[in-house]
Amino acid sequence: MTSHYDVDAVVLDIEGTTSATGFVVDVLYPYSRSRFAALLTERSGDPEVARAVAQVRAEIGEPDADAARVEKALHTWLDEDRKATPLKTLQGVIWSEGFARGDLVSHFYDDVVPELRAWHSAGVRLYVYSSGSVAAQRAWFTNSPQGDLTSLLSGLYDTENAGPKQEAESYHRIASAAGIAPDRLLFLSDRPGELDAARAAGWHTVGIRRPGEPYFEQGVGDHAQAGTFDEITVSRSTT
Template sequence: MSLAGLSYDVDAVVLDIEGTTSATGFVVDVLYPYSRSRFAALLSERGDDPEVARAVAQVRAEIGDPDADAVRVEKALNAWLDEDRKATPLKTLQGIVWSEGFARGDLVSHFYDDVVPVLRGWHAAGLRLYVYSSGSVAAQRAWFTHSPEGDLTPLVSGLYDTENAGPKQEPESYRRIAESAGVTPARLLFLSDRPGELDAARAAGWHAVGIRRPGEPYFEQGVGDHAQAGTFDEITVSRSTS
């Protein structure tokens, strides 16, 4: 599709993070090692916290070991990290660790230069913005709160992950988000670098645009037959008032 065709009349835009708003390399090279270095302390010091305990129970269920101790749970988490597996309990525990790291000032998130000005423009024009990422809601909130350009959470109307919406390559997850947000599917635009996610959004009746940035994991593969853009400012989004 030509750039002239990247124009959408919608009520809301839903954003993927890794490879779309932000560099996957930052997540892999900075955030993953940070969480790996802190899992042991989290499990030993806060194992009784309800959110941690629930995630640990999910890990035990996934590895088929209901009596797994903290060392075995940490081993499973690190193995999933090595695989880049989108396991919900891993994302939950990463989110807790990252939230604390952002709050302490150890971490500042990354956004591509074209992203924040466009998001501010869309928000000012009356468009609602949502996030749908495999990272937990807690991690998403920390990411947008502690950006290089300050707190961006006032721009965002809602956060969705694999726990409250479902897997990102299943159309039902996108139907669930549309219902939760109260937006007709045809009035939603999804931006992601992953073709399988774009396929699922389209199957649910959404508009979808693939974001292709050099150096990102899916750049060479492309986005199939979806419209594509290299930066957010190549996309024109408006909201009709009629």
């Protein structure tokens, strides 16, 4: 069933929504895991790396933790699939370089990119809100199988510049930063807790349910749902 939304912008989750979670878990996670040690030893002076390392030390309560201890914490968080900001930051650095080198190419479901192009052409702004860092998001959309898609996007949000994805305040923050009224925003995600938080902030929501994704069986609660992006019609009234 097609749902129609008259909004000014669509905000996109990535994993399970635009792209297969399996690709992230099976391709990107091992890629970062194998490169943490080199990053922590060779690039410890980089401001972004140093800041993330300080955050790891603070989180584990060990202000003097060495590179090996920091790496161990990162591996543990990866095993637990924790959305820890310093983990996402360091993964973003590694993935950005992997994409730039051509080691990595991102994944999008076949129905996604044509709809993003159509919505963009209709004057609807597109944003990303993912637990992956802004750097990782930029690399993801720059290095797609369909080429560089970043020209379609008006902004990128993560847990650092917006806040946790299951808290309504994060969605208030995004609406304010984008300068768009909450009731003119549509959020697409496969996670019920995120959809609940967006709705609590006054947004429109559609739960994306794709077979094989982690949240498919659980469903999206009482939110509108779609199996593919082409089941969603988005337009922007100019009156």
